[in-house]
Amino acid sequence: MFGNEPWALLLSSAITIVLILVLAFVIRRIAHKVIARVVTRAATTGSIASRFRKGAATDGIDALLHERRKQRAETMGSVLKHVASIVILGTAVLTVLDRLTIPIAPLLTSVGILGVAIGFGAQELVKDFIAGMFMLLEDQYGVGDVIDVGGVIGTVEAVTLRVTRLRDLDGRVWYVRNGTITRVGNESQGWSRAFMDVPVAYDADVVSVRVLLEQVAEEIWADTELREAKIVEQPQVFGVEQLSDSSLVFRISAKTVPAAQAEVSRELRLRVKTALDTAGIPMVATA
Incomplete structure (x- = not known):
């Protein structure tokens, strides 16, 4: 054309x-x-x-x-x-x-x-990105989890491929490079566990103490508010967990939803102390 x-x-x-x-x-x-x-x-x-x-x-x-x-x-x-x-x-x-x-x-x-x-x-940067990729793929932790990354324990506020942002109990914010994290302890994944050790005198009736703790466990499980929001399974009494120089130590434990173990532990302590006081069974300080 x-x-x-x-x-x-x-x-x-x-x-x-x-x-x-x-x-x-x-x-x-x-x-x-x-x-x-x-x-x-x-x-x-x-x-x-x-x-x-x-x-x-x-x-x-x-x-x-x-x-x-x-x-x-x-x-x-x-x-x-x-x-x-x-x-x-x-x-x-x-x-x-x-x-x-x-x-x-x-x-x-x-x-x-x-x-x-x-x-x-940029070897460190590449290392951070690769570690972040595997962390996400393996679901090691996520936003809202309470984790221990070695030297720092806090709540995860943000997760990127390069860094993880944590806030500890004092409100301090930590920025941790993913490539430097060699181990992770996750307190919020799947479920958590609340427990209380109950030390009583050697001359206390072991059967009575165990029955009393089992009654406390049943009362907690019967509490609709706790069962629906915080506790996954009925609390268990493990019996005599330890023999110290001055006491017998019983243990009561409850499986909870993630990050609810502290609140359930406080409820366990309150109810066990109240039940022991009512029954006239004193707690003994452990050595």
């Missing part, structure tokens, strides 16, 4: 480049939709274990697990979307450069050298 072959070649190249870019953005959009759908399904699908749990107290556990699955799935979805965008758009750019007859071998070599240099300089 123009009677000039270079113009025809230029127009053909321009159309090809436009098609490559359009195709890349279409593929990117499709990939993001697929990832979003997978993330939504992962966030809403319940665990197999939750189907076998019964009782109103487990509703709080299921809600917490659902929120954790949602946070973990959204974080992984964000990472996957970024990776997909880099791979798809990067491939499209290289294809366009090749179409424009721009040699990409030196560019790839330069990028490789730059990547190695950045890798050496």
Whole structure:
């Protein structure tokens, strides 16, 4: 039409480049939709274990697990979307450069050298990101959990791929790099346990003390407010747990919803002390 072959070649190249870019953005959009759908399904699908749990107290556990699955799935979805965008758009750019007859071998070599240099300089950052990825995949902890990461114990306020933000009992905020966490003690995952040791004199009637503690356990389990909101199973009396120099030590224990062990422990102490005072059985200070 123009009677000039270079113009025809230029127009053909321009159309090809436009098609490559359009195709890349279409593929990117499709990939993001697929990832979003997978993330939504992962966030809403319940665990197999939750189907076998019964009782109103487990509703709080299921809600917490659902929120954790949602946070973990959204974080992984964000990472996957970024990776997909880099791979798809990067491939499209290289294809366009090749179409424009721009040699990409030196560019790839330069990028490789730059990547190695950045890798050496950002080893700690890469380590943090990899540790954060595995932490999310394995569900080691989530927002709201009380954890011990070695030297710091606190409530998790935020989790990213690089750092975990904790707030301790004094209100101090700690920023812990994920790559430096070598062990995690989670006090809020699944369920917690509240217990109380009850020391009584050697001449106390062991059977009477055990019966009294079992009555306290039954009363706590019969408390609708505690059973529906904080306690997962009926409290148990383990009998004589320890023999000290001056006393027999009984133990009463209760399985609770995550992070409710402190409140249930206080309730145990109050009710056991009241029951012992009523029965005239004194508690003995342990050595």
